[in-house]
Amino acid sequence: MSGPNKNYDPVEVTPLHADEVDRTRDEALEAFRAAPDLAALQEAKVAHLGERSPIALANREIGALPPQGRKEAGQRIGSARKAINEAYASRLAVLEAEHEQRMLATEQVDVTLPWPAPQLGARHPLSLISEQIADVFTALGWDVAEGPEVEAEWLNFDALNFQPDHPARQMQDTFFVEPAGSGTVLRTHTSPVQARSMLTRKPPIYVICPGRVFRTDELDATHTPVFHQVEGLVVDEGITLAHLKGTLDHFVVSMFGEGLQARLRPNFFPFTEPSAEVDLLCFVCRGDSVGNPDRPCRTCGSEGWIEWGGCGVVNPRVLQACGIDPERYSGFAFGMGLERTLMFRNGVQDMRDMVEGDVRFSRQFGMEI
Numbered sequence: 001m002s003g004p005n006k007n008y009d010p011v012e013v014t015p016l017h018a019d020e021v022d023r024t025r026d027e028a029l030e031a032f033r034a035a036p037d038l039a040a041l042q043e044a045k046v047a048h049l050g051e052r053s054p055i056a057l058a059n060r061e062i063g064a065l066p067p068q069g070r071k072e073a074g075q076r077i078g079s080a081r082k083a084i085n086e087a088y089a090s091r092l093a094v095l096e097a098e099h100e101q102r103m104l105a106t107e108q109v110d111v112t113l114p115w116p117a118p119q120l121g122a123r124h125p126l127s128l129i130s131e132q133i134a135d136v137f138t139a140l141g142w143d144v145a146e147g148p149e150v151e152a153e154w155l156n157f158d159a160l161n162f163q164p165d166h167p168a169r170q171m172q173d174t175f176f177v178e179p180a181g182s183g184t185v186l187r188t189h190t191s192p193v194q195a196r197s198m199l200t201r202k203p204p205i206y207v208i209c210p211g212r213v214f215r216t217d218e219l220d221a222t223h224t225p226v227f228h229q230v231e232g233l234v235v236d237e238g239i240t241l242a243h244l245k246g247t248l249d250h251f252v253v254s255m256f257g258e259g260l261q262a263r264l265r266p267n268f269f270p271f272t273e274p275s276a277e278v279d280l281l282c283f284v285c286r287g288d289s290v291g292n293p294d295r296p297c298r299t300c301g302s303e304g305w306i307e308w309g310g311c312g313v314v315n316p317r318v319l320q321a322c323g324i325d326p327e328r329y330s331g332f333a334f335g336m337g338l339e340r341t342l343m344f345r346n347g348v349q350d351m352r353d354m355v356e357g358d359v360r361f362s363r364q365f366g367m368e369i
């Protein structure tokens, strides 16, 4: 910048010539008009309206003019700047509108297109059924009890009155935990939770124990080496077989529907005396298929009853082994397999479906929480 003209001499300032100002303005107008997009317009703005643009520099030169020349030059520069600013603003409006149109066109969303729905998981039916069972019994005021899957051999067998040489011990094919003689097994049933409950609680004891158990079976349609059972145990004063039968009937109705009941068939288990098999009145034919070849029942094989589990009055020797006075207390226990229950209750044909973890299998049982 030339600085104020103190001498009032006429000064020739080229950028302020009318022709030059017009040219500067026209160049700017042309640059804005030619800018194809917002980025180019921004560049043109810096070049033609920025601090170092010809028009800005010319504006600064006004001060170098003698006073009588300033007004005219000021007006000329002012109207040129106004024209440039307006040209910029109108081009900006056009380009912004174009940009918006383009965005609307390219970012258009077709809400009718199919979309990749996220796959929802599902709870495993064995989790659902064991919670349903726990609910039936907690509603009666019972506790849910748990025990470890790697269990002391003593609790799995001895405390339950399986003698060391008792053939009953061979009834179950056991996974023994190494080293040999460690006295530790993968529990073969949930019955050791009975012993644990009696050892850690004082009567009255009312517990339900769902859990995972292990036997050396090959995996096939009806066997799996890892499966689930639920165990029930009551120890209180004056408990009889009648309480067991009433409890099982309630359990059956809660799980399979009104009008159904349990049947006890004598059997042997070392930890209960007397012991029985629990059968369930077939919830499909309700016994009508028995001796009725015209109406066969696939669920019970036209037997009328479905084998469900084992039960009995707690053997006084077990009470004693667990520190409970059999003179004062008595109890009952029952246990059943959950995979088997699901098989006949829900028509699952192949146990491997319960093992493989395919969500399509689990989803069929609904999203109950």
Ligand code: DAH
Pocket: 188, 189, 190, 191, 231, 232, 269, 271, 272, 275, 309, 310, 311, 312, 333, 334, 335, 336
């Ligand atoms: N623990 C037995 C089994 O795995 C089932 C059983 C039978 C449980 C009789 C009981 C019972 O509580 O009283 O075969």
